[in-house]
Amino acid sequence: MTAQTLIDTARALVAGDKGLLAMDESNATCNKRFAALGIPQTEGARRDWRELIATAPGLGDSIGGAILFDETIRQKTHAGVPFAKVLADAGIIPGIKVDTGAKPLAGHPGETVTEGLDGLRERLAEYAGMGARFAKWRGVIAIGDGLPSRACIDVNAHALARYAALCQEAGVVPIVEPEVLMDGSHSLARCAQVTEEVLREVFAQLSAQGVLLEGMLLKPNMVLPGQGSPVQDSVEAVADATVACLLRTVPAAVAGVAFLSGGQSAQLASARLAAMNTRFKSRLPWPLTFSFSRAVQQPALDAWKGDAANVAVAQQALVFRTRCNRAARRGEYDAQKDAPR
Template sequence: MGKRLADIGLENTEDNRRKYRQLLFTTDKELGNYISGVILFHETVYQTSEDGTPFVELLKQIGIVPGIEVDTYNSRSPSYEAILENANVLARYASICQANRIVPIVEREIPPDGDHDLERCQQVSETVLAFDYEALADHNVFLEGTLLKSNMVTSGQVAATKAIKEQFTKATVTDLLTDQLFLDYERASQASVLRAWVGKDGNVAAGQKELLIRAKANSQASLGKYEAGSPQGKAGETGLFIKDHAN
């Protein structure tokens, strides 16, 4: 959040973070047609709008299911031991979530940092996925009651040769053929919103308009109906990669 606010020249204060989240969560109810759930950070769960309405309630009012970030992140350079350990930790986490009537989102965190090629990313993605689901079965997790938060299969950000979009699209689809898919458009949804808002109260409506445009485009993409270049967002040509990213 600090990096995103810095990008538009805002100080990373709790109130600025709250104002930005209020912009997102008070957008027109149409937003609920395109976004089904939001993963909230611990701070966000307890924040309220200016009129005192909890953010969790605002989300419910527009038909969006609120969730909370409860897991930690995986190793960036997976050895066999690291993959096995992370899979078992994720499986235990999923089991605990289900025991408490929470739907676990199992995330195989494979960041785009590094100089790896497309083939290496696909190999790691498929291997981690196999380990994850074996561990989930071993821990008696109800698989139909879980969601997989997947990654795009791409070459590394500093790879000597970058895969073109047709190549990484095919690699990602191949990887996802056996997945129970949960699509996360968090960064893609917010970049244009921030550029339109830039922390000014008078720009809240402009930011919300950008959110609706991008959310609709992402929803269409998940259904295979998106036409490339159709929405012209404020950050349409801006790279969204953040080195060593963590929520």
Template structure:
């Protein structure tokens, strides 16, 4: 676990965050259509983002999709991560309940990614509709899959970053908060059942302004990465957390960068928009005290 802990410390160094550039080709093509861009602009778009001067001052790691990782190395000075799951698939006939997919062949894919220089991997779990009476079935299936992912990461010396609580629907914030807490408990419980060393695990959670779900996390967790619920909404940073804390940001930064690049035709404008979003997000963890390491 020494290699895992070393990489984890790098991820949480100096309050820098994690930039997610792991949007799949189909979803990214849809964004490009909305901005009247051709799909072939994907390479230029990624080059704009990854070539941003001063990027390493704000983020310590960047998440790429496996196909991008095969085509180009990550930017100098940043740890490269890879999206490990392959989306989600139907768990029940009514299509309201889903489970994260990607365990089949995962060991081979992670081994290939590690050989390409990857230091961490990201797995997104599905929590399902808030307040759903059949939600425990969803949480159990997804929690077990996430724990198996973490085992494989540790076996290969990689840091597992587990995103918890995606696809939660419903307007009742109380139910949403309870669903997030239940999802965290499920993941942590399955990590315990599979004897995973949680000091080498990062939990990434969308909590918005509600930090109550974080109280269920074990104190010896390797770290927590927070993101806002929607673009432009920064999370409320808990005071004196027992674990290292940072931010995880994706479309909240890349969408403004894409729009600035598209509207101005200037790479510099896109990069300035990206850096502006990263600087705002970084204000949180740098102001938090009490984190370990």
């Protein structure tokens, strides 16, 4: 696998003003969302949901890549077609989540380290054989009283870099996801400070591990006030703070920046992405796009409710949200026309 192949794949994922669809939630997370709507928490129901997503007409118009979970990449449609092939046939590059989750960080109460490096070389080879052309790993950083610790930042940045190097060795484009959580009552300025510190360390570790920046994507959080903060800054303030942070920390060589939604509402996530592109697109060295999960899927899940009779309307809700986000990437999103649905 040549470096040029990695570069070409990374560029293809964000080409055409498209974004990424994160449909890589774990079985436990998927089951929790199902339970809230009275949907059976079974393998069959999860497969039906993922088939609804993968076969949504027009999904490929706004989505360049889809991140799958281990169970999903092994599943097939009712017609017997693997989901990875269904997506590829629709012009969507299949990807795979390869971390095994955030676990408590020894000696640091309230903080986590993401695991999954053991055996990753072999798993990447298997996933590549199943059609995955990119992968994702999420590190989690909490803001709180005395948090994050330097140890938490360092260990998660190191794991992200080792994962990214293994991906590129396997010919798989790594998506590097250091998420500073929006849980808490911290200010926008505090989130900006922590996010900048995290990104600086992530790119220092990526450099130390020899990761090709042109052959990777960054999946960061937006710079946001905590959900419990008494001050909820404007869309424009969030856009300004986020772009300023990225310009200080993210090398121009990176192929693209695809934001996670992190618990934002569908409409706010779209509006904030649109504001960044409207205000700064001509000045940025990398495309700013989306890699949302709940902010794209939840309206469709609410419409589906596990009922086969609702598949078409749920697919329409899903594709509508992806089109809103493609418009946001273009700086053409109109919040007035995007009432919650």
